[in-house]
Amino acid sequence: MKLIRFVLGKVILGLDCAFSPSGVKRTSEKQAEIDAETANYSLYQFEACPFCVKVRRTIKRQSLKIELRDAKNNEQHRSELLAGGGRVKVPCLRIDKEGETTWMYESSDIMAFLEEKYP
Template sequence: MTQELVLYQFPACPFCQRVLRQIEQLDLDIELRDTRRDPEARQELQQGGGRTMVPCLRITKDDGSVEWMYESEDINRFLVSRYGNRG
């Protein structure tokens, strides 16, 4: 995998569930951080992404740069475009 992915979410969030279903369909191993139960995860999200809205996918690229992607549709589109044709 060329990028490290972390999904900030919480289980009761319906938009998070959409992303979690997509992750399962693509059989991806992505670290999950529950922002409701883990204050450190919530703080990371606020400091890194600028807001605490979930779902949020943190994408750490090979060059060390980090992108924070919000919105379940955008996240799912990204996951399918990157990992949907893995054979």
């Protein structure tokens, strides 16, 4: 079973790399404003998770700079996800805004949020 997951993970990553979307072009001022806002976002994810790949593609398509945190191989990130979000489930977008932290699970919810906020 581990071998099958490993092979499928590599296939998913290969296809993602081969068909990587291009980003949105914005003025440098607008992009700097968005970069400053998204500096407060972190995506907890597993590298080969297909739902995480979908969210990362949306991030790239929207030209967003969001920190990616590996919750599979990095024990600190895994612990943060469990302590803050309440469970180790990916993808999870952490949003720190005005001293308050929000944990958003579900790839479709994360993608809808990002596409609406940064059209």
